[in-house]
Amino acid sequence: MLSVRKIAQIDVLHDEGLSNREIAERIGRSPQVANNYLPNFDAYGKKEHTSRLSKLSNCEKLHIHHQALNSTKSGKQIGHELNLNVRPKKI
Numbered sequence: 001m002l003s004v005r006k007i008a009q010i011d012v013l014h015d016e017g018l019s020n021r022e023i024a025e026r027i028g029r030s031p032q033v034a035n036n037y038l039p040n041f042d043a044y045g046k047k048e049h050t051s052r053l054s055k056l057s058n059c060e061k062l063h064i065h066h067q068a069l070n071s072t073k074s075g076k077q078i079g080h081e082l083n084l085n086v087r088p089k090k091i
Contacts, residue, residue, distance in 0.1 A: 055086050
């Protein structure tokens with residue numbers, strides 16, 4: 001994600017007629033950053049993430065965290081004690 005300062009730099013350099021590669025060199029980022037930003041600058045950084053929902057609630061995650069800090073139990077043991085319906089790998 002670009003900072004407001006970097007976005008302003010890209011806009012100024014683009015208005016001066018520099019190529020995306022030259023802009024990237026000047027701001028110290030990869031050319032792909034300019035390639036992603038310039039064609040669709042109004043929507044840059046506003047894409048909604050469509051990641052999978054967590055099977056664990058924040059409360060359950062907190063309980064796991066506390067259990068793990070205070071013991072040497074395995075994920076499987078913690079999951080069993082807290083009656084969680086997820087694989088130990090998720091814990």
